[in-house]
Amino acid sequence: MQVAQLTKYDKHNLKLEMVAVAPPQIADHEVLVKVTAAGVNPLDNLISRGEIKLLLPYKLPQTAGNEMVGIIEKVGKNVTNFKTGDRIFARLPLAKIGAFAEYVAVDAKALAKVPAYLSDIEAAAVPLTALTIMQAFELMNIQAGKTIFISGGTGGVGAMAVPLAKAKGLRVITNGNALNAERVLKLGADQFLDYKTQDYTQELSGVDYVLDTLGGAETEKQMSVMKKGGRLVSLRGMPNGEFAKRTGLPRWKQLLLGVAGHKYDKLATKYGVHYYFMNVESNGAQLQEVAEIFNQKQIKPSIDTVYPFEQVNEALEKVDRGHSKGKTVLTFSDVK
Template identity: 65%
Template sequence: MKAALLTKHSKTNLDLTIQEIPVPEIKPNQVLIKVRAAGVNPLDNMITRGQIKLLIPYKLPLIMGNEVVGLVQEVGNKVTKFKNSDRVFARLPLDSIGAFAEYVAVDEAALALVPDYLTDEEAAAVPLTALTIMQALELMQAKAGKTIFISGATGGVGGMAIPISKAKGLAVITNGSADNKDRVLGLGADRFIDYKTEDYTKTVSGVDYVIDTLGGAETEKQMSIMNKGGHLVNLPAMPNARFAKRFGLPAWKRFLFGLVGRKMDKMAERYGVAYDFIFVKSDGAQLQEVADIFTELQVKPSVDTVFAFEDVNKALAKVANGRSRGKTVITFNN
């Protein structure tokens, strides 16, 4: 089969090498998936640059790709939830990524059935982002009836964070550009703030939870609108000691991340709130819950550009350059 491999880390050259390698053999708890589409993420380029080696020391050569959509071709003898020809998707387990290939072996526990109404390309936009939101809400122990502020929720993250948060019974406040107002309110947001005409730090208060998609100076602004005892999860910031402990990292890495995240922890302490960072993990049960929510609401993920597998490096370059209005996806003609 053809696969896109990382053969060496580089901060300047993000290109992968397409090679012919054997089709993987599945373990008893795995299924073999014939890949139809794969999501392309900033995380893929971070792995190439070696930026997450402290978290996950991948061995090279490495088949790249974290999000997969495909058809089940073979099932292990301990697999009970899936059968041949099922259309499935997943955020692949951290220790066995490899979506940029014609076939991938995946643990059953990471998989969910793709909603029928989604195309392969749309489905490829779901797992990593949706699971990030699910795991953020889980970490915050979000309770129905409370209020959440989702910053900058006019992009791909907001497009999933809003309906998932509403399905969990939360009141949703968000901000962004005015030309996205109708779409965001259509997703279920209770209040939309035009960031150009309204300063939310002066008009919003009593927020229980925050999903911070922006970071930087916005993080402290968002803490200032929260109730004491509130909880903020920052998606673009640096890990802290609490994250390192949850992630099961050794003591020396916990100490290191404790130093890195100390500024954010101290800031949160001043405002009387909790601060956390997450690195999303595979979870088929959570993803199936997302699939059910999306099916009920007919949520359509936003797809920016679709590339053929042979153009995987163009897809990675597009993600590295930013300025996307949705997911970058690669597809397979197999």
């Protein structure tokens, strides 16, 4: 079978190599999946650059790709909740990624069944982003009726976060290019701010939760619009000591990240808020909850560009350029 592998960490060259390998063998707790589509994410490029190898030290060569949808072709003897022929999707376990492949062996605990109304391409856009949001909501300890600000909410994360936040009963505010305002408001946003003409630090105050998709100087700006005791989860900031302890990293990494993330902890103290960094993990039960919300709300993921698997490097370049209006997806067959 063909896989797309990372063979060398390189900040200046994101290209993966197409390699022929034997199909994987499954363990008793795993299933063998024929991949039909895979989501392409900024995370894939972060891994290739080696920017997060302190957190995720993959031994190279490593088949790339973090999320996929496909059909189960074989089940391990200890798997009881899935069967051959099931259409499933997953954010692959951190320790065993490899979605950019024609077949993948996956721990059944990472899987969920795809809502019937979603195409494979649409389904491939869901797992990583949706689980990121659900796990961010857990860290925020969200309560219905309160307000969340989703920064830069016109891309793939925002397109997923807005309807999920509404499904959880939150008041949703986001910002971005005004050209996308109508689309985002249709997703359920209660308020949209044009980042070119409206400064959210002047428009907002007393926000309960923030999902920070921007990082950099924007993280402090977002803290400034929050109420005391508010919770900010950053997808683009710096891991800190709290993150290291929460995820069970070794003591030396806890100390290192405690130093690295001190700037953000200091800012959080300044504004009287809580700062969290997260690295989304596989969770089939949580993804099944997402699938049920999708079925109830008939949510349609936003798709930007679709590439055949053979053009994986073009897809990675597309994601790296940014300014997406949704998810970039790879297809492994003539799916719709």
